[in-house]
Amino acid sequence: MTLEENYLENSIDRAAANIGEVWPLHSFVTANPLSGFEDQPFHQAVAEAEQLFGGRGYPHPSVFRQAWESGQIDPDVLSSELDAHGFDEDPEPSLDEMAASESAASAESESATDEVDRVLSKWLAAFLDHGSAKWSMPDREQGFYAAWRGVAPYDGELPNCTSPSDLPDTPVGALEAVLSDYPQGEWETIFEQHLAALPGWTGFIKQRASDDADPWQSRYPISLTDYLAVRLLIADFLEAPLEPDEHSTDPVETDEVPLPEVWLTAWEKSHRSRLLEQVSEPAEEPVPSDETDRPAAQLVFCIDTRSEIIRRHIESVGPYETHGYAGFFGIPMRYRGYDADVAVDACPPILEAQHRITDRPTGDADAKHDRHDRWQGVLDAGKQLFKTLKSNTATAFSFVENVGPGYGAALTARTLLPGRVYDAAHDADHAPAHHEFCEPSIDYNPDSVHDLREGLMLEEKVEYAQTAFELMGWEEFARLVVFTGHTSETTNNPFDSSLDCGACAGNPGGPNARVLAAICNDEEVRDELRDHGIDIPADTVFLAAEHNTTTDEITLFDDEVPEGHQADVAQLRDDLAQAQDRATAERTESMTDGTDDSVRETQRRAADWAETRPEWGLAGNASFVIGPRELTAGDSLDGRTFLHSYDWQTDPEGEALEAIMAGPLVVTQWINNQYYFATVDNAVYGSGSKVTQNPVGNVGVFQGNGGDLMTGLPLQSLYADAEQPHHQPLRLTAVIHAPVDQVTEILREHDQLVQLLDNGWIQLTVVDPEQDDAPFHYQADLEWESTGSERTPAEPPVQAASDD
Secondary structure, eight states: OOHHHHHHHHHHHHHTTTSOOOOOGGGOOOOOTTGGGTTSOHHHHHHHHHHHHOOOOSOOHHHHHHHHHTTOSOHHHHHHHHHHTTOOSOHHHHHHHHHHHSOOOOOOOOOHHHHHHHHHHHHHHHHSOOSOOSSOOTTGGGOHHHHHHHHGGGOTTSTTOOSGGGSOSSHHHHHHHHTTTSOGGGHHHHHHHHHHHSHHHHHHHHHHHHOTTOHHHHHSOOOHHHHHHHHHHHHHHTTOOOSOOGGGGSOOOOSSOOHHHHHHHHHHHHHHHHHHHHSOOOOOOOOOSSGGGSOSEEEEEOSOHHHHHHHHHHHHHSSEEEEEOOTTTTOOEEEEOTTOSSOEEESOTTSOOOEEEEEEEOTTOHHHHHHHHHHHHHHHHHHHHHHHHHHOTTTHHHHHHHHHHHHHHHHHHHHHOHHHHHHHHTOTTTSOOGGGTEEEOOBOBOOSSSSSOBSBOHHHHHHHHHHHHHHHTOOOOOSEEEEEEEEOOOSSOTTGGGGSBGGGTSBOSHHHHHHHHHHHHOHHHHHHHHHTTOOOOTTOEEEEEEEETTTTEEEEEOTTOOGGGHHHHHHHHHHHHHHHHHHHHHHHTTTSSOOSOHHHHHHHHHHOTTOSOSOOTTTTOOEEEEEOGGGTTTOOOTTOEEEEEOOGGGOTTOHHHHHHHHTHHHHHHHHHHHHHHHHHOHHHHSOOOGGGEEEETTTEEEESSSSSOOOSOOGGGTBSSSSOBSSOOOOEEEEEESOHHHHHHHHHTOHHHHHHHHTTSEEEEEEEGGGTTEEEEEOSTTOEEETTSOEEOSSSOOOOOOOO
16 A cells, blocks of 8 residues: 555544444444534534534434423432523523524535435445346446446436546545545545535445445445546536635534533433332342242343333243343354344444354154245245246236236235234244254354354353343342243334344344353353352243333244253243233323234234234333342333443452443443434434335335435334434433442443543443442542532542532
């Protein structure tokens, strides 16, 4: 790489730093769209993002007014916050002031830059297509710039481009040619403006180019250098300005915290106060007198907010314990299901997959295997024939005449009888589920073909099992332990993966649960765990399960349960059905006017192709509690709280807590801010109404027929109607049950966490069990404030707060 090329690459990397990464729809990952600004205070970040992207950073004044009038904002807390920031007015005049300061929306006008966006978006959609196009853009394997250079002369919208020879041979050469009249010191500013013009496409390219395992990137490479070379050449042909508008680079004045953030903080502190009232002192664990005191089963769920509701109802129907753990169950794996076309990374995006796991048919399940393959073969042949006839110009008219009546009947059934369609799709007699005849390939099996080795070595199995139990603070095991992943079920929904497990990168969590269950049932693993102080009783059996968050059905993968545990499983299955009834009754209250059969209503929603809101997903998420279940057991948290099991008494060195804070806490912040920004400005940080969305290339959606790739959640996932948000846009409140000095020491070792806290992206409270469960609120610079409003410095170690 020459010095010139190195300078260009570094300039582009710096210019792209503020653009958040965007994942494809088939593995939608919720992430903070302002992740590039997390090194700045929140109010400064949203101001600069507004200048760069045009998106608002705070809820509309009408949303604050609704929260105020409904009692979600405590009057005393609000008055205190207004006074602390020098705002003397009462709440009502304050709301009026915010409403008056809202700038009127400027009329949109077509400009040369808009034309650049439109032409470029057309070629990006063609090149980045993930297999949905019938006629692919030629020469994609040569890379984006080379492929575009070959077809650009045939684009009638580019004047004076008649031959590939009219264009530089390489993207670097193109950038040098277009920018030859500009000083190098201005290049980075030009790059930043052009990368921010289409942040959706830019974020998608940034994510794809950074993923070495992406098969599409390997086959059809693209880089931000390619992107900028094509964009600036198109701008040059269309005589669009290359430099940003002079006002768009003016420094943002953000010394003072603005009035909307004062209201937001008051709302968040009001929520925190209500949450802390529910987080009661954990009860002392009774010492079992005999085996009958063991819980009937222990079920481990993802920390996902939707798990909170079903966990509460499971605990109410029988002697069950539930626990929370990140939904990939600690296994950073790349998974390929039976019949799947590609493998997927089933772990958080902040981790790299370390193991390759494949579903393989077992030798003793040939009948189910054959029945599944026959049925799937019929379905696949029908789908392929349907697709071929529908898209073939020679058969299109006869296809409509011959197939139209049957197709019309199918559409009618989906419209008028979605419940019946649901029943047909779940007919296990025709197509046994994969887990009935397959098992995950967990045993170590290296080869020289794949980048990742298959399976896990014994020491790795032991490590993952040990980590799981230590992070959750387990010291007792029931006869049944059920690792419960989660998935969602929906129809005609481009954003269906956003409803699956975020910890599994927008994929179902069942496969991860099956892997950990298989590991824990391994006798060699149990022997090694015993040497590490984890003694699993001989009668404990580990199962996997999957929670369908649309219907709240929990499917047990129990095909190999020993005969002596069959009665336990049967009872558990009955109780899970009862919990499903209760959970769906609670959830459907917020989505319908009431129904006598809530389970059937959720099944209808899952199969109804016209349903824009099959479930609420993680809408409403506002807090994250890290601590024992006793803190929140019996309390309804309305499905708004992430719950991670943790017992400080089993973690004297704080290693488990450090892992939770450095991993799940960061990921939940991503999720929370995705929902926050998509709610406060859905047009910029979300994806608008599903009604006007157009899927593009199996990678994302447009609003209308072109333009930028939309980056966030649709309006229907966040709003009850056009004016009323269902999601309360609050920044994440984290509550940790642990000694405050231990939390301080962990923060001291993690600059990223301190940055998120100091800059206001996360609000943190520690409930200190060594100080009578007194709450301490994080301020900044590793300092805490007790409920007595006294600052507690990080050094020396925290003692009980007292007046000086």
